[in-house]
Amino acid sequence: MARHDAAARALPDTICGLQRGARTKRQQTLAAGVPGITFSWGCSSALIARVHGAGAIAGVQIGSAAGAERALDAGADFLICQGVEAGGHVQSTLGLMALLERTRTVVGDATPIVAAGGLATGADIAAVRARGAVAAMLGTRFVATRESAAHPVYCRALLDADAQDTARTLCFDGGWSGAVHRVLRNDTLEAWEAAGCPPAGCRPGEGGIIAYTEAGAPVYRYDDTPAMVGMTGRPASASLFAGCGVGAIDDVPEAGALVARLGREFRAAERVKAR
Numbered sequence: 001m002a003r004h005d006a007a008a009r010a011l012p013d014t015i016c017g018l019q020r021g022a023r024t025k026r027q028q029t030l031a032a033g034v035p036g037i038t039f040s041w042g043c044s045s046a047l048i049a050r051v052h053g054a055g056a057i058a059g060v061q062i063g064s065a066a067g068a069e070r071a072l073d074a075g076a077d078f079l080i081c082q083g084v085e086a087g088g089h090v091q092s093t094l095g096l097m098a099l100l101e102r103t104r105t106v107v108g109d110a111t112p113i114v115a116a117g118g119l120a121t122g123a124d125i126a127a128v129r130a131r132g133a134v135a136a137m138l139g140t141r142f143v144a145t146r147e148s149a150a151h152p153v154y155c156r157a158l159l160d161a162d163a164q165d166t167a168r169t170l171c172f173d174g175g176w177s178g179a180v181h182r183v184l185r186n187d188t189l190e191a192w193e194a195a196g197c198p199p200a201g202c203r204p205g206e207g208g209i210i211a212y213t214e215a216g217a218p219v220y221r222y223d224d225t226p227a228m229v230g231m232t233g234r235p236a237s238a239s240l241f242a243g244c245g246v247g248a249i250d251d252v253p254e255a256g257a258l259v260a261r262l263g264r265e266f267r268a269a270e271r272v273k274a275r
């Protein structure tokens with residue numbers, strides 16, 4: 001574990017995740033002095049050079065060993081291995097543990113690897129640390145927190161769901177065509193599947209407005225806009241991004257309290273392992 005601890009300390013406390021192409025956000029984030037930025041779905045050496053030029057470090061979320069090699073060639077300082085269990089947009093077709101192992105074999109010991117996908121408890125974090133990850137990144141677990149912008153209907157659905165209630169699909173790709181994602185099953189997904197998963201342009205109910213955002217913008221069926229707070233209409237029919245760890249979510253705590261709990265659970269799991 002000593003090697004992992006040293007590598008984890010090399011990661012800054014504040015890391016901001018950005019989508020490729022989010023230029024304005026990236027500039028604002030770097031200008032604000034954030035010490036670490038992560039990218040997902042590809043990253044160029046020019047982008048990483050800009051992050052380094054601002055004195056920050058860059059991580060890249062990857063879904064395959066080939067993606068890991070490309071990220072390191074582009075200059076990434078650390079990697080986030082995203083397993084197929086992840087909620088939201090998912091690049092990987094491999095389970096997290098297999099991906100961690102394959103990536104470690106390809107990139108060697110020097111590169112810090114963060115694990116993501118289906119993790120929801122401190123015991124999950126201990127498990128990925130045992131497989132060589134220096135840290136864990138949790139997405140879905142934090143959607144169900146007080147500070148989250150998720151609609152109460154979305155939070156309720158997370159509390160009620162189990163891993164088998166999620167689906168890896170192309171259903172909600174309005175806004176990001178062809179990007180695979182994992183969501184909770186809902187009426188939009190069921191109707192699309194019942195129709196044989198037809199492509200965009202031929203989908204049942206396509207073009208229909210299912211909800212309005214708090215700002216009054218229409219949300220169309222199959223949009224990738226998740227059910228956000230203040231949405232009116234039928235937010236339960238919007239995309240409800242969720243990973244396979246959803247079964248372990250049974251409350252909506254404050255984010256700080258959740259972090260403290262994860263720490264306690266992690267330390268307890270480590271103590272059990274040390275016995």
Ligand SMILES: Cc1cc2nc3c(=O)[nH]c(=O)nc-3n(C[C@H](O)[C@H](O)[C@H](O)COP(=O)(O)O)c2cc1C
Nearest residue numbers: 040082086087088089116117118138139140241243
């Ligand atoms: C609500 C939500 C939206 C997401 N959106 C994106 C995205 O736009 N791009 C991306 O690369 N990953 C996205 N992800 C995936 C996260 O980057 C991360 O890999 C994932 O949350 C980890 O798995 P977990 O949700 O099971 O913890 C999203 C995840 C969630 C929960």
